[in-house]
Amino acid sequence: MSVTYAHAPGFVAGDRPKIVTSRFEFADSYTLERYLATDGYKGLRAALSRPANEIHDDVKNATVLGRGGAGFPAGTKWGLTPQQVWPRYLVVNGDESEPGTYKDRLLMERDPHQLIEGCLIASYAAGLSQCFLYIRGEMALAQERVATALNEAYAAGYIGKNILGSNFSIDIILHWGAGAYVVGEETALIESLEGNRGMPRLKPPFFPAANGLYGQPTIVNNVETLANLPWLMCNGVAAYTAVGTKTSPGTRMVAVSGHVKRPGVFEIINGTTTFRDLIFGEEFCGGIKDDNKLKAFVPGGGSAPWFTPDQLDLPFEASQVGPAGSMLGSGAVMVMDETTDIPAAALTLTHFYAHESCGKCTPCREGGTWLERILRRIVDGSGTDADLQQLLEVGAMICPGDFPHAANEKLGLKAVPFPYKMTTICFVGPSAFAPVHSALTLFRSEFEARVTKRVTIPVTAVGVSS
């Protein structure tokens, strides 16, 4: 590949470009001084020297995919705001709390100026009036690093009135949450930013691009999505699309956790890197802990249906992972080796989603709790065979019809593609069912070994004379 990248420390072994993590190797990566010494705010200057609509076109042409979970192209999303309606807002989603996901916190702690520069470029391109940077409540260090960076950048003239002496002006306001997973969902994020209980809104009519913060057009983007923009501005669309594939250009950050030799967060090439590369590659995790066998893995955060070794050769490409029965979600791979107690592992996730239900939809509020209770009694050894059917029945009330799952040669299973139907407003309800369904479909024998046969006590009706 004969593309040169403006960020000097842009490569590691294997010619792997670093688009968003290039400064991570510096101990002082979060300071303005280091940022300026490594091309910091150069992308902003490049953007401001061109008309805003051209910058928007660049983001569209580069197909910068959203990194928050849904993978929707950012440039297209910005274009969905209605014409001639002002003000418009940017809300940055730094609420990272999907089980297994660990990247946005790093980007905020280690390179806050890169995120700020991304916010500025987006605000310029889409003509936004104010930007709110919403950081998860439990991330004290990220809040400190971003607050410090904002203070530095304001003082140096990169944020606020007449940025770099231009006619572009915008405030970036630091906002922080207080502990609620569901607030990561974009409409709940907006509710929370309005000072309310963070419960998701119904779409339609509340698509943020049309009807978001204070009822105005609002762009919600993930931290990593915006962190891509400075590099894109410095290096251009061609350099960006030269990395990865046509449908999944660039890189993405992926956290691999659980039973691997070297768990870690990696910036991988989008579209081509496979799960096998990540889990077994020497460049990445180097194989399963204690040289055990791989049993299963969650490919895209706690909400995603599980894969087994059969799916190891799939790449990080939504158009392949979807038909295979799962999703890439937020770049989080959780690995289970042969020693894993599958029902217990599923329980940790189902507990999570049941606990985090906001309570707005009955199937999620009640169904999630039921799933957790039934699963818990199975794990505790007091479940019966009837409970297995009951789990699936409760799940069908949250997600009617076939639920996606992976193919499995040994079990003779064909894949059921993503997505699923749902009876709830957001994905928290279905996410409580996903681990139960995966575990039960792929590892049913482990459940059967745990439960006892239900004893039916015959009830003899005694007639009551009329």
Add this chain to the structure above:
Amino acid sequence: MSRLSDSNVAVAKEIIARYPRQKSALIPLLHLAQEQTGYISREAMVHLGELVGVTSAEVYGTATFYEMFRFEPIGKYLVNICGTMSCALMGSEKLMHHAEKRLGVKAGGTTADGMFTLAHAECQAACTEAPCLQVNYRFRLRVTTADLDNLIDDLKTGKLSDEIPVHGVLSKVRQHIAPDREVGAVAPELVNESPVWLNGKAAL
């Protein structure tokens, strides 16, 4: 007594002024109240309602949705041990049992001396560093039972008091916007024109 102090009222007013609608400041202000007292009192909620122009019931409604807000005093140090999948796979249950024994309280409980509150936490975004925990929202990673013992000793002797503030204090840095740099928040109904730089001409 648990209304915001004068200096915190000044901080609160600065925060409120940054939002196009005052109520948006509510969660940051609830944190401010918790920072002042370690928890959120009824008086504080009444006061916050006055500051942002909503009823205290609305403040209570918002506050009770979020897990970080406490409505009665808890320990000086809140120890949150993660129990979600990646940490569970790496032995967080053992860590929790050890903590319960060491502190002599069950998860959810506070030690008699008011030093520690132990709690189960959900995924903390440190999954590759499992098992992990937070003390007053400051991370400890790949924690062994021995690490946990040392941590508790160090917290007891005050060795970590510079790094880890008492419960309620979250970020030690606040955002400050100098008035001459600030664009300023405007209520949405008062804005109906596109920003000046959007007219097609380059901004620089």
